[in-house]
Amino acid sequence: MKPQVFEPKIVAFCCHYCAYSSADLAGSMRIQYPPNVRIIRTPCTGRLETEYFMKAFENGADGVLVAGCLEGGCHFVEGNLCAKRRVTYTRDMLAEVGLEKERLRMVNISAAMARPLADTITDMVETVRNLGPNPLKSKNNLTNLTKLETRS
Amino acid sequence: MIVAQRKNIPELLSIVEKHRKVLLLGCGTCVTVCLAGGQREVSIIASALRMVAKLKNRALEVEELTIERQCDNVFLEQAAEAVKNTDAVLSLGCGAGVQALAERFNGKPVYAGLDTAFIGILEERGVWAEKCAACxxxxxxxxxxxxxxxxxxxxxxxxxxxxxxxxxxxxxxxxxxxxxxxxxxxxxxxxxxxxxxxxxxxxxxxxxxxxxxxxxxxxxxx
Incomplete structure (x- = not known):
């Protein structure tokens, strides 16, 4: 019998103008990446707030990936730079809480970078697999993952 | 406006360690503007508190509410029902808000979740500076x-x-x-x-x- 391998669940917030398109391109090019990611399309990573990342972890996500445009290439000029600072802030807060900072990562991907996206996802999955399951998960209902609150 | 910043999460957990059900109460005025104790910060800090409590195997229920102004008795009435249903209040208001709460809800423990720093203004995005010492x-x-x-x-x-x-x-x-x-x-x-x-x-x-x-x-x- 094959030993059971931990399959992390990773929430990937992908910018509509770059990373989401590159995931689309990866599909067209038949590039494989691990099925552990749950992609959420955002109009811009600058729309993401610290609370989105916190709610994802609180609801049991093993990792959160934020994929925005290349620096200098944001459709909204500097949304990805705002996201970068918020990710840094949230990583510090995760450390205060007692979760590993490495569970949250931001990357910059252009719409043409299908292969780097697949490699990034693979690397993220391996990183989180090595960290182990989100210790909060055993006490949560994972179905809540689909119920992330949004602010209008 | 009054400028404040949040205490760190382990300190907040230690402040409420005697209680099982806590109301995290935000304020919609100064501390919302200085991004320390508004509705969004209540949501973030409540999540962080629930997470750290679970990781430490502590039973802690955190209710969330933000009212327009904590330093005014009229607005405090909006929190009366929520305060009644919890063991303690962790306020994300300034020092005046915390004390107004404690005076209004006698018999209920009220704690400060922020360090109130000074009267100041936003100098640039993300930077606040003191301008008045209220001398x-x-x-x-x-x-x-x-x-x-x-x-x-x-x-x-x-x-x-x-x-x-x-x-x-x-x-x-x-x-x-x-x-x-x-x-x-x-x-x-x-x-x-x-x-x-x-x-x-x-x-x-x-x-x-x-x-x-x-x-x-x-x-x-x-």
Whole structure:
């Protein structure tokens, strides 16, 4: 019998103008990446707030990936730079809480970078697999993952 | 506005360690603007508290609510029901808000979740700076609208200390020398002659001496 391998669940917030398109391109090019990611399309990573990342972890996500445009290439000029600072802030807060900072990562991907996206996802999955399951998960209902609150 | 910053998460957990059900109460006024205790921060800190409590195997339920203003009894009524249903209140208001809550809801433990820092303004995105020490007797009219008490590290009232380098403060080179700013400003508005007048030592009695200060307006009393 094959030993059971931990399959992390990773929430990937992908910018509509770059990373989401590159995931689309990866599909067209038949590039494989691990099925552990749950992609959420955002109009811009600058729309993401610290609370989105916190709610994802609180609801049991093993990792959160934020994929925005290349620096200098944001459709909204500097949304990805705002996201970068918020990710840094949230990583510090995760450390205060007692979760590993490495569970949250931001990357910059252009719409043409299908292969780097697949490699990034693979690397993220391996990183989180090595960290182990989100210790909060055993006490949560994972179905809540689909119920992330949004602010209008 | 009043500027504050949050305490770190382990400290917040230790503050509420005696309680199982806590109301995290935000304030929609100053601390919302300085991104320390508004609705969004309540949501973030509540999540963080629930997570750290679970990781430490502590039973902790965190309710979330943000009201318009914590330092006003009228608005506190909006929180009455939620306060009643919890063991304690962790306020993300300023020090005035925390004390207003404690006075209104006697018998209910009320704790401060923020460190209230100063009266200041947003200098640039993400940077707040102190502008007023609430000394009780404003002298801004004498100094071109730049407060030497708040903005000069040595509270010099009759000119610079001569320790500044270029236009930087000797004590904190990241900050401009207040007296450089005062001189520049008075020159711009043609009031340099104000500097010729020697100011006597400041009367600190209207400031924080003798305990809590009060202002009474008889014309508004009922």
């Amino acid at each position: 009780g007797q404003c002298v801004l009219h004498l100094y071109g609208g730049i407060c030497p008490i708040t903005r000069c590290a040595k509270k010099m009232m009759n000119g610079p200390c001569s320790g500044s380098r270029e236009d930087r403060c000797e004590v904190n080179p990241d900050r401009p020398c207040a007296w450089q700013l005062i001189f520049k400003r008075l020159k711009e508005i043609g009031q340099l002659d104000r500097l010729k007048e020697i100011k006597p030592p400041k009367n600190w009695r209207p400031s924080q001496s003798g305990g809590c200060r009060t202002i009474v307006r008889e014309d508004h009393r009922v």
